[in-house]
Amino acid sequence: MSFGYGINRLLDLQETNFQVFDMDVKEDKITYTIRHREPAQYICKHCEHPHDSYHDKEWIHLQDLPLGNHKVIWKIERMRILCHCQMGYRVEKLSFKSQKHFLTQRFVDYIGYTLCTKMFTVADVSRLFNLDYGIIYKIDHDVLLRLWQNAEVPDPTHIAVDEKSYKKGHKYVTIVSDIERKMVIWVSEGNDKSSLDEFFKIIGPERCAKIQTVSKDMHKPFIASCNEHIPHAMEVADPFHVVKKLNEVLDSCRKELVESPETSKSEKKSLKQMNWVIRYKQENMDDRNQSKLNQLERLNEPLYRAYLHKESFFEFFTFESHEITKAGEFLDEWVHDAATIPMEAFKYFVGYIERHRDRILNIIKTGRSSSFSEAINRKINVLIGMAYGYHCLEYLKLKILQRCGAIGRYWTPEGA
Numbered sequence: 569m570s571f572g573y574g575i576n577r578l579l580d581l582q583e584t585n586f587q588v589f590d591m592d593v594k595e596d597k598i599t600y601t602i603r604h605r606e607p608a609q610y611i612c613k614h615c616e617h618p619h620d621s622y623h624d625k626e627w628i629h630l631q632d633l634p635l636g637n638h639k640v641i642w643k644i645e646r647m648r649i650l651c652h653c654q655m656g657y658r659v660e661k662l663s664f665k666s667q668k669h670f671l672t673q674r675f676v677d678y679i680g681y682t683l684c685t686k687m688f689t690v691a692d693v694s695r696l697f698n699l700d701y702g703i704i705y706k707i708d709h710d711v712l713l714r715l716w717q718n719a720e721v722p723d724p725t726h727i728a729v730d731e732k733s734y735k736k737g738h739k740y741v742t743i744v745s746d747i748e749r750k751m752v753i754w755v756s757e758g759n760d761k762s763s764l765d766e767f768f769k770i771i772g773p774e775r776c777a778k779i780q781t782v783s784k785d786m787h788k789p790f791i792a793s794c795n796e797h798i799p800h801a802m803e804v805a806d807p808f809h810v811v812k813k814l815n816e817v818l819d820s821c822r823k824e825l826v827e828s829p830e831t832s833k834s835e836k837k838s839l840k841q842m843n844w845v846i847r848y849k850q851e852n853m854d855d856r857n858q859s860k861l862n863q864l865e866r867l868n869e870p871l872y873r874a875y876l877h878k879e880s881f882f883e884f885f886t887f888e889s890h891e892i893t894k895a896g897e898f899l900d901e902w903v904h905d906a907a908t909i910p911m912e913a914f915k916y917f918v919g920y921i922e923r924h925r926d927r928i929l930n931i932i933k934t935g936r937s938s939s940f941s942e943a944i945n946r947k948i949n950v951l952i953g954m955a956y957g958y959h960c961l962e963y964l965k966l967k968i969l970q971r972c973g974a975i976g977r978y979w980t981p982e983g984a
């Protein structure tokens with residue numbers, strides 16, 4: 569038995585053509601000197617052909633998993649060989665070295681595993697192992713890409729489609745989720761028809777045929793794509809977007825008044841303070857805000873009415889699927905009433921509800937709630953807001969699929 573059988577086992581070298589030759593332990597660092605086992609064989613990186621002679625040699629340093637607070641360095645004798653499969657000299661194969669870094673493959677696997685536990689960010693892991701941020705970023709990207717390439721897009725029956733802007737609203741991604749599995753299953757670049765077509769083409773017509781409902785924002789290109797690929801699927805408005813739109817519209821109504829030349833200076837000042845009062849749901853309102861609201865009633869009647877209609881709109885979501893007729897009547901009555909509010913922004917919203925009446929009623933029919941969309945949106949906002957510096961769209965896509973989707977839930981080592 570050669571020197572340090574146990575050490576070779578510890579370093580996972582027992583089945584390679586290398587072995588530990590020497591070991592140096594300093595206070596903060598352990599250095600192993602690693603050389604070829606006798607009889608020495610040098611393996612071609614490209615064709616795996618073993619050679620017993622070499623051209624020249626060099627020493628390289630690889631970093632391995634730390635041992636406690638000791639940094640661990642492998643100092644390795646590496647040969648250059650001439651193989652018939654190549655023109656010129658090439659370095660020999662080191663089965664334990666990671667392809668892209670001066671790290672051992674098992675260290676890279678461990679870093680990948682740590683990143684996939686989702687408890688640590690790239691920055692955390694970089695500090696933990698005292699390695700450059702760029703290296704960890706690259707490992708994260710590679711691991712996620714590998715997991716995604718091996719992952720299968722599941723057969724969805726109920727999907728949600730959403731667009732999300734990043735780069736300060738200049739760029740978009742299209743996000744497809746499986747509502748039953750509660751996970752993002754697809755992310756593609758852009759928010760036009762082809763961005764969604766891409767998903768339908770990937771899953772193919774057979775699986776498209778199995779999709780029963782699609783919940784989405786009333787974004788025209790998405791409607792066009794769904795009409796082409798899943799014309800049979802029931803279209804459901806996304807309640808989260810409807811509510812979001814309603815809140816935005818109330819805000820625009822207020823701005824409309826502030827900017828109007830007919831509004832006096834003192835009125836403008838008061839209206840500015842109403843900004844968040846009109847966002848409150850009445851049931852959550854405290855006395856102070858309630859008195860502000862009463863003030864609004866005196867200040868501007870149309871805005872006050874718009875606020876009350878916003879409030880009553882929420883009642884729509886309380887209908888249950890067997891009350892679909894009642895829900896329809898409620899919606900029609902609401903539209904009829906709300907249409908008399910003389911504010912442009914509000915008229916736009918009323919028109920939107922009218923145009924998409926059937927899709928909005930399908931929210932009640934399918935019993936869809938906004939909680940899933942809300943959760944996904946929140947998570948993605950955090951990801952976009954994080955200082956990853958998404959130079960690379962692909963990395964953002966993979967991160968969304970990891971944090972909100974199937975990949976990264978189960979980490980597997982390379983080749984497993």
Ligand SMILES: [Zn+2]
Nearest residue numbers: 612615651653
């Ligand atoms: Zn070769």
